[in-house]
Amino acid sequence: xxxxxxxxxxxxxxxxxxxxxxxxxxxxxxxxxxxxxxxxxxxxxxxxxxxxxxxxxxxxxxxxxxxxxxxxxxxxxxxxxxxxxxxxxxxxxxxxxxxxxxxxxxxxxxxxxxxxxx
Numbered sequence: 001x002x003x004x005x006x007x008x009x010x011x012x013x014x015x016x017x018x019x020x021x022x023x024x025x026x027x028x029x030x031x032x033x034x035x036x037x038x039x040x041x042x043x044x045x046x047x048x049x050x051x052x053x054x055x056x057x058x059x060x061x062x063x064x065x066x067x068x069x070x071x072x073x074x075x076x077x078x079x080x081x082x083x084x085x086x087x088x089x090x091x092x093x094x095x096x097x098x099x100x101x102x103x104x105x106x107x108x109x110x111x112x113x114x115x116x117x118x
Contacts, residue, residue, distance in 0.1 A: 023091075023098075024091040024092060024093055024098030024099060024101075025091065025098060025100070025101045026078075026089040026090060026091040026101055026104075027089065027090050027091075027101035027102065027103075027104040027105060027108060028087060028088060028089035028090070028108075029087075029088055029108050029112065030082045030084055030085050030086065030087050030088075031085050031086055031088060031111065031112055031115050032084060032085040032115075033085050033086055033115045034085075034086065035058065035061060035079050035080075035081055035086045036058050037115065038079055038085070038086040038088055038111070038115065039056070039058055039061070039063060039077070039079050041111050041114040041115050042063055042077045042079070042088065042111050043056055043063055043065075043077075044114060045107055045110045045111050045114060046063070046065045046075065046077070046107070048110075049067075049107065050067055050068050050069055051065035051066065051067055051068070051075065052065060052066050052067075052068050053065050054066060061078055061079040061080055062076065062077070062078055062079075063076070063077040063078075064076050065077070070094070072093075072094055072095040072096070073092070073093075073094045073099075074092055074093050074094075075090060075091070075092040075099075075104075076090070076091050076092065077089070077090055078090075078091075088108065088111060090104040090107060090108060091104075092104070
């Protein structure tokens with residue numbers, strides 16, 4: 001019986017240490033373009049800003065990138081078909097913490113401009 005209580009106590013202690021980081025907030029917009037060109041524009045803008053692309057999957061509508069100059073700075077660009085084009089969303093983490101979504105406004109504006117949208 002002591003072993004059972006000991007195992008239960010250990011499980012509770014270890015379970016309390018494990019936590020899942022909250023999903024970072026996103027900044028999004030809809031661009032009047034098909035999904036693949038929107039993702040290509042997003043990749044080009046990220047590369048122009050010094051990001052290294054770790055994953056680019058048009059089928060998933062997802063791009064993961066890390067900033068070469070800052071360790072632990074990771075962005076995710078997501079794309080979904082929308083009624084009037086493509087919905088794009090940027091989110092990110094820096095050293096494991098979510099990045100404020102307003103910091104992505106410039107990147108999204110540059111993607112929109114690259115696509116010729118206003």
